[in-house]
Structure formats: structure tokens, C-alpha cells
Amino acid sequence: MTEKVMIFKRFERFWHWTQATLVIMLLFSGFEIHGSYKVMGFEEAVMLHRTVAWSLVTLWVFAIFWHLTTGEWKQYIPTLKKVDAMIKYYLLGIFIRAPHPFRQTMLKKHNPLQRLAYLFQWVVISPVIWATGWAYLFYDKWEVWGLDKYLVLEDVAFFHVVGAFMMLTFLIAHLYLITTGKTVWAHMKAMITGWEEIDPDAEES
Amino acid sequence: MKKLSKVVFHVGRVFILFTLVTGHASATSTADHTKFKELQVLFESGPEVTSACIKCHTEAAQQIHKTKHWTWEFLNPDNKQRVGKKNIVNNFCITPKSNFEHCTACHIGYGWRDNNFDFTSEENVDCLVCHDTTGAYLKSGDNAGHPKESVDLSYVAQNVGKTSRDTCGVCHFFGGGGNGVKHGDMDDSLAVPDRELDVHMDAVGADFTCSTCHMSIDHDVAGSRYAPEAKHTDDYHVHRRASDEENNAHCRACHGNKPHKKEDKSRLNHHALKIACQTCHISRMARGGVATRMTWDWSTAGKLDESGKPEQIMIDGNLVYDGRRGNITYGEDIEPEYIWFNGTVRYQLLNEKVVLNEDGYVHVNDFEGSPDDGKSRIWPVKVFRGVQPYDPEMNRLVVPHTTGSDEASYWKHFDWVKAVQAGMDSAGLPFSGTVDFIKTQMSWPINHMVAPAKDAVACDECHSKNGRLKDIDGIYIPGRDASEKLNFYGWLIALLTLVGVVLHGFGRIFSHFWRRRT
Numbered sequence: 001m002t003e004k005v006m007i008f009k010r011f012e013r014f015w016h017w018t019q020a021t022l023v024i025m026l027l028f029s030g031f032e033i034h035g036s037y038k039v040m041g042f043e044e045a046v047m048l049h050r051t052v053a054w055s056l057v058t059l060w061v062f063a064i065f066w067h068l069t070t071g072e073w074k075q076y077i078p079t080l081k082k083v084d085a086m087i088k089y090y091l092l093g094i095f096i097r098a099p100h101p102f103r104q105t106m107l108k109k110h111n112p113l114q115r116l117a118y119l120f121q122w123v124v125i126s127p128v129i130w131a132t133g134w135a136y137l138f139y140d141k142w143e144v145w146g147l148d149k150y151l152v153l154e155d156v157a158f159f160h161v162v163g164a165f166m167m168l169t170f171l172i173a174h175l176y177l178i179t180t181g182k183t184v185w186a187h188m189k190a191m192i193t194g195w196e197e198i199d200p201d202a203e204e205s
Numbered sequence: 206m207k208k209l210s211k212v213v214f215h216v217g218r219v220f221i222l223f224t225l226v227t228g229h230a231s232a233t234s235t236a237d238h239t240k241f242k243e244l245q246v247l248f249e250s251g252p253e254v255t256s257a258c259i260k261c262h263t264e265a266a267q268q269i270h271k272t273k274h275w276t277w278e279f280l281n282p283d284n285k286q287r288v289g290k291k292n293i294v295n296n297f298c299i300t301p302k303s304n305f306e307h308c309t310a311c312h313i314g315y316g317w318r319d320n321n322f323d324f325t326s327e328e329n330v331d332c333l334v335c336h337d338t339t340g341a342y343l344k345s346g347d348n349a350g351h352p353k354e355s356v357d358l359s360y361v362a363q364n365v366g367k368t369s370r371d372t373c374g375v376c377h378f379f380g381g382g383g384n385g386v387k388h389g390d391m392d393d394s395l396a397v398p399d400r401e402l403d404v405h406m407d408a409v410g411a412d413f414t415c416s417t418c419h420m421s422i423d424h425d426v427a428g429s430r431y432a433p434e435a436k437h438t439d440d441y442h443v444h445r446r447a448s449d450e451e452n453n454a455h456c457r458a459c460h461g462n463k464p465h466k467k468e469d470k471s472r473l474n475h476h477a478l479k480i481a482c483q484t485c486h487i488s489r490m491a492r493g494g495v496a497t498r499m500t501w502d503w504s505t506a507g508k509l510d511e512s513g514k515p516e517q518i519m520i521d522g523n524l525v526y527d528g529r530r531g532n533i534t535y536g537e538d539i540e541p542e543y544i545w546f547n548g549t550v551r552y553q554l555l556n557e558k559v560v561l562n563e564d565g566y567v568h569v570n571d572f573e574g575s576p577d578d579g580k581s582r583i584w585p586v587k588v589f590r591g592v593q594p595y596d597p598e599m600n601r602l603v604v605p606h607t608t609g610s611d612e613a614s615y616w617k618h619f620d621w622v623k624a625v626q627a628g629m630d631s632a633g634l635p636f637s638g639t640v641d642f643i644k645t646q647m648s649w650p651i652n653h654m655v656a657p658a659k660d661a662v663a664c665d666e667c668h669s670k671n672g673r674l675k676d677i678d679g680i681y682i683p684g685r686d687a688s689e690k691l692n693f694y695g696w697l698i699a700l701l702t703l704v705g706v707v708l709h710g711f712g713r714i715f716s717h718f719w720r721r722r723t
Contacts, residue, residue: 033683033684035670035687041665042669043663043664046664096720140472158688161687164695165694165698168699176710177706179710180713
């Protein structure tokens with residue numbers, strides 16, 4: 001027996017997929033700027049990176065507004081409860097078809113591990129990328145704003161790339177974890193349609 | 206409206222071409238020199254012409270007397286070195302000392318044969334070499350700057366006018382003894398360049414002459430490679446030379462400090478703090494179809510053929526070996542080298558001991574600069590490398606007497622010791638009597654042959670691993686520089702994550718089938 005629950009609302013899905021596209025474009029152009037490969041050329045990569053970065057900023061303005069006004073920001077409050085159960089599930093349970101220790105609901109759509117991962121995303125990865133990214137974007141204003149005494153381009157670039165590698169790692173894990181739903185495509189479907197099939201036998205957490 | 210302006214544009218082009226072909230500058234002058242009685246005489250010599258000129262242009266000769274064009278001397282205000290053509294050594298023809306009769310074919314005067322030249326003589330100023338508009342005025346190659354006997358001086362004198370790319374070029378295109386030899390950014394392709402070769406001098410476009418940028422006051426021409434303006438300054442100069450000290454021969458004079466107006470290019474204005482305009486906008490040297498010399502090895506000179514004449518080998522119209530000069534190599538349409546440069550140039554003078562640099566060369570001149578002095582920018586230079594005679598006991602560069610037909614002339618008798626002895630005697634310098642050869646290099650700033658914007662150096666030519674600025678230290682260039690450690694661990698962690706999830710996935714697939722089996 002399963003029941004269908006609306007987990008991801010329309011704006012949330014729009015936000016997610018747009019952000020996903022933008023982040024992948026940023027990674028792709030960013031590593032070209034970094035010198036990891038040559039595909040579109042440095043100038044084009046910089047132009048794209050800037051445009052996409054500003055697009056993401058715009059998207060975030062709306063996303064932050066949405067999270068605040070709907071109270072959805074609470075979804076990201078971390079919890080250590082059942083983290084051990086989640087880890088055990090991924091290490092063992094998933095292979096023997098043990099029941100998922102977490103039950104998705106409208107009020108709690110992220111499992112405890114997810115919450116921790118997203119918290120890390122919000123508290124570490126994003127601030128690093130955004131702080132260094134803004135500094136990078138406005139490199140030509142450092143002198144005017146008196147920032148040149150505190151900032152060194154090499155360090156800013158270093159930490160921006162640190163952030164990029166964390167983001168890339170996050171993306172790889174994220175892309176894999178979407179296959180760990182009830183079926184391989186269940187989470188993916190939910191992110192597209194909004195509806196997740198919930199197993200009512202799973203414990204409420 | 207657009208169509209009309211297009212038509213006007215094309216009519217204008219045709220008109221400019223027409224005036225170019227018919228070639229009369231008289232429209233811009235209020236004086237027709239053909240009507241002057243003073244010039245309607247048969248001139249026997251250059252000084253006779255000058256005597257006529259200065260009857261009206263009373264201050265002209267005295268003004269010339271104060272300039273580098275006349276004195277071949279320059280006191281560097283930065284390091285107090287007394288330089289100028291008369292004093293320095295280069296690694297092309299080495300020095301005019303003891304060779305004045307020959308070399309002063311490019312002096313703005315008449316009669317500088319030796320150390321006894323009278324620098325106060327007004328009639329010995331050569332007005333025609335700069336103000337000729339006919340192209341018929343030519344100086345003799347071996348007569349101390351006097352014109353060739355075949356020149357109709359009256360005709361030339363009656364047709365004087367403003368300076369042009371041709372008049373400046375007659376010496377500056379041919380520095381080092383031939384077309385394009387010396388500079389790398391100047392040769393006779395700039396006489397009538399197209400837009401691709403030089404966006405400003407484009408003969409059917411903006412049609413700048415040399416003096417459009419190198420403005421003069423009292424005959425003193427702005428812009429000098431002895432003390433060039435290299436650093437970025439905040440001053441915005443309008444294009445007018447208001448004082449003697451002011452030098453308008455640089456890009457900023459017209460373009461200002463923020464020349465990239467388009468929004469998507471505005472970031473480039475910030476590049477100008479560290480990078481000279483020339484670095485991006487002159488992408489290659491010797492682009493006009495004329496090769497420039499890149500190396501010159503004097504030590505191999507002296508081979509004569511059976512008839513006793515110096516051997517000569519030409520390849521593609523370039524002299525690659527000459528018994529009088531040695532081995533020479535050329536470059537055409539090539540990338541310049543890049544250095545930090547703050548505008549101060551130090552020369553290896555004749556009375557100084559030679560210093561062999563880490564690169565194995567004596568630097569005949571050194572463009573000073575560093576990423577940290579707050580004054581330097583990255584500049585394109587032509588680096589000319591050679592092997593030239595020096596005195597191994599005195600440990601100094603020497604003056605060889607190469608020209609002329611006397612006993613000591615190297616180009617006549619091929620005896621280095623005699624040639625250097627005569628040269629050093631003439632220069633009043635001591636000589637041990639031993640001649641050896643030493644590797645030298647000399648840098649030349651690249652300023653001309655400015656390409657249209659579309660042909661500027663592209664971003665990734667520097668923002669890449671083995672790009673043009675691969676040897677420039679002291680700055681972080683995205684795309685060139687990256688922490689090796691960061692890259693190693695970054696990719697490692699991403700890879701391990703990938704391997705981890707793939708293994709995890711296989712585990713799930715495996716357990717799925719395992720369960721189905723049982």
C-alpha cells in the first residue's frame with residue numbers, strides 16, 4: 001500500500017530545476033576559467049559564468065523570499081535524531097530491502113542526513129562560493145572600495161575553487177542519492193511532478 | 206539616413222585616395238614655397254638650402270639644436286645616465302662612434318664626419334630630410350648626411366611641407382641599416398598601411414602621420430624610447446601638447462584611462478593597471494610583410510670568397526650571412542616577448558664593466574620593472590640577441606670601426622684588432638689589444654602596428670597554461686595559475702565520491718539479483 005503525497009510545490013520545483021541548470025553551467029564554465037580544460041574559450045566562459053551567476057542571484061532573491069514567507073525554511077533545521085539509523089540504512093538496509101527509517105511528509109521532506117548535507121551546503125559551501133564569487137565579480141572595484149588591503153586575488157580564487165570542488169562532490173552524491181527512493185526513479189519523479197509515493201508502514205519520525 | 210552616410214563615407218574615401226595619389230599638401234598651408242624668390246635659385250648644397258630656410262624661419266635651426274635629433278644625446282632624468290645614439294652601444298651596427306661619416310646619413314644635419322663636428326652651426330641643420338614632400342630628397346650613404354648629388358635641391362626646397370610617415374620613415378623604418386631591421390614594429394609597410402596593419406595610420410582611414418601622436422613643440426618631438434611612459438597614471442591628457450615636458454605620444458593621450466566603453470569589455474579597463482595597451486593591441490611584430498632581424502652574430506664575420514670579397518648568403522630576400530656582418534636571423538609576424546617595465550631603461554655604457562646576466566647575456570639595455578614596484582606594467586618587447594666584440598681584459602664592450610675605406614675599417618680589411626683599436630682611439634677609450642666576443646641582448650618597446658580591436662590578443666592567449674604571459678611572475682592569472690595541491694585533492698575527492706556511489710550502486714544491483722535468486 002502506498003499513498004501519494006504532494007512533497008514539492010510548483011515554485012519549489014521551478015527553483016530546484018533552474019538552480020540545478022545554473023549550478024551545472026557554473027561548474028562547467030568555472031572549471032574552464034580555472035584552466036582545467038578548454039571548450040568554449042576563456043572569454044566566453046567568463047561571460048557565461050558572470051551571466052549565470054547573476055541569474056542565480058536573482059533566483060535566490062525569489063527563493064529566499066519564498067522560503068521565508070511559506071515557512072519552508074524550517075525544512076533545513078538540522079537534527080541528529082535518527083542520523084545513525086540513516087547511515088545504517090545506506091550502509092546496510094538498502095541492500096536487504098529494510099524499510100526506510102524516515103517517512104517523508106509535507107512537514108518533513110528531508111531525511112536527517114539530507115538535512116545535515118543541506119545544512120553543510122548552506123553554512124559552508126554556499127557562503128564560501130558566494131563570498132569569494134562576489135569578491136571575484138567586483139575585483140576591479142577593490143581599490144575604490146578599499147578592499148585591496150584585505151583581499152588577494154590568488155586567495156579569493158583558491159577558496160572559490162575549494163567551494164567549486166565541494167559543490168561538484170555534492171552534485172555527484174546528490175545525483176546518486178536520487179536513485180535511492182522506493183524505486184530508482186521515484187525521487188526523480190517527485191521532483192518533476194511534486195508527488196511522492198509514501199509507504200505508510202514506515203515509521204513517523 | 207544610413208544609406209546617405211554610407212555614400213558620403215565612400216565619396217570621402219575616394220577623395221582621400223585621390224589626394225593621396227596626386228599628393229599635394231598645399232591645401233593645408235597658407236604659403237606656397239614655389240613662389241618664394243629665395244628658393245628659385247640653383248642650390249649647390251644642403252647648407253645653402255638651410256641658409257635660405259632660416260632667413261624666414263629664424264628660430265628653426267636653433268630649436269633643432271636643442272633636440273635629440275641633432276645632439277644624438279639624452280640625459281636620462283631617472284638614472285642620470287648620459288645616453289643617446291652618440292653615447293650608447295647597441296648590438297646591431299654597435300655604435301656610430303668612429304663611423305659618423307656613414308651613420309650620419311640619418312642625422313638631421315650636414316657634415317658630421319668625426320668628433321670635430323660643429324654643433325652650433327645653423328646652416329648645417331637639414332630641414333629637407335623631414336620637410337620634403339616630393340620623395341626626391343635622398344641623403345648619401347657615406348657623406349656625413351649630405352644629400353646625394355643627383356637631388357634637385359631647388360625642386361625639393363620649393364615643395365617643402367609637413368612631415369609625413371615617409372619623411373620620418375626614411376630613417377626610422379630603416380634603423381639598423383635596413384628595412385625593418387631594428388624595431389620590429391616599424392618598417393616601410395607603414396608608409397601606406399591598411400587598417401589591419403595599423404588602425405590609426407590606415408592610409409584610407411584615419412591616416413595618422415607620425416606627428417599625430419609624436420607632437421612637437423619647437424621642433425622637439427615627443428616620445429622617446431630612452432625614457433618612455435610605461436606606467437599607468439591617473440592623469441587624463443587631452444590630445445594637445447601644452448608644455449615641453451608633456452609627452453603625448455601614448456595611447457592615453459587620446460583614449461584616456463578607461464577606453465573600453467562597451468559594458469561587456471569594461472573589465473579590460475582594470476587590466477590597464479597592470480598591462481600596457483600595446484600588450485593586447487599589438488598582437489604580433491613585423492606584421493607588414495617585412496621581416497625584422499632577431500639575432501646577429503658578429504663573431505662569424507670575415508668569410509671572404511675567392512676574389513677576396515665578403516661572402517653573402519640571401520634567403521627569401523634576407524641577408525642571412527654577410528662576410529662583413531656575420532650570421533643574421535629574421536622573424537616576421539611573430540609574438541613579442543613580455544616583461545614588467547616601469548619606464549626606466551638602463552644602458553650598458555662603454556665605460557662600464559660588462560655584467561653577464563643569469564640568462565647568459567650582457568644586457569646592452571635593461572628595461573627595469575617588477576610586479577611589486579607599483580609603477581610597472583606588462584609590456585611587449587622585441588628582444589634582439591647577438592654576439593658582439595668586446596675587450597676580455599678590460600671587460601668592456603668596444604667600438605669597432607667598421608665603415609669607411611681606411612686601413613682600419615673592418616668592412617674593408619676584416620681585422621678586428623685594428624678596427625677596434627681605431628674605434629676606441631676615436632672614442633677616447635682604453636683598449637687592451639685583445640678582441641673576443643660576448644653574447645648580448647637588447648630590448649625594444651613595441652608601440653606601432655596597432656591592430657583593430659577585433660584583432661587584439663584574445664583572453665585565453667594569456668589566461669592559459671602556456672600562454673603569452675607564461676614567464677611573467679608576481680601576479681595571479683586565472684586560467685594560468687592554480688594551486689596544484691588544490692587541484693589534486695579537489696579532483697581526488699570528487700573522484701572518490703564518484704567511485705563510492707558507483708560501488709554503492711553496484712552493491713544495490715547485486716543484492717537485488719541475489720534476493721531474486723533465493
